[in-house]
Amino acid sequence: EVQLIQSGTEVKKPGATVRISCNVSGYILSAYKIHWVQQAPGRRLVWLGLVDPDDGQTMYAEKFQGRVIITADTSSETAYLSLSSLTSEDTALYYCATDVYGSYMDVWGTGTAVIVSS
């Protein structure tokens, strides 16, 4: 069974950087791309970007360019999302999700809450 287990809740101050992990099991990380999606309270799902763990190539949403870095460590079967210069607008749940066919999100992670507060 494919599972994506994410790291726990993060509480950060404005201006800080958060790093979230997504550990996969049931398949080899390098086989499928990984997306990251933001779900802020009361707002629609927003795509942040993706990584192809096989070659490390990434693609980011223009809205988050310069603030987001997505990486993958095949040795630990883990993908990472880093988001910098945090503001209260970044308070949200963040999900990783697999992408088998280079299109939609097949299996979603457990979600990580990020709270940005002074």
Next chain:
Amino acid sequence: EIVMTQSPATLSVSPGERATLSCRASQSVSSNLAWYQQKPGQAPRLLISGASTRATGFPARFSGSGSGTEFTLTISSLQSEDFAVYYCQQYDKWPRTFGQGTKVEI
């Protein structure tokens, strides 16, 4: 970017009734449209891909249709476990974009 618009925002339905959810794209996405189901406290779950292909684990009462800019998700006879929020998402162009969701409530 492609803007996805869902309607209605909330759909109040009784168990056993039919529910019809709409999703409109600001430009054609061909059949590159997915639907996700999200229950409270859970991650979204892939329901439909390719506008009409049901994902593993979902019963036949769920069906998707449409192409281009107009899409529909139909739940033929609502069961208690179907009350949730449903999102559409286009994967024709980058960035991937989602609708704002339709909440199906009792």
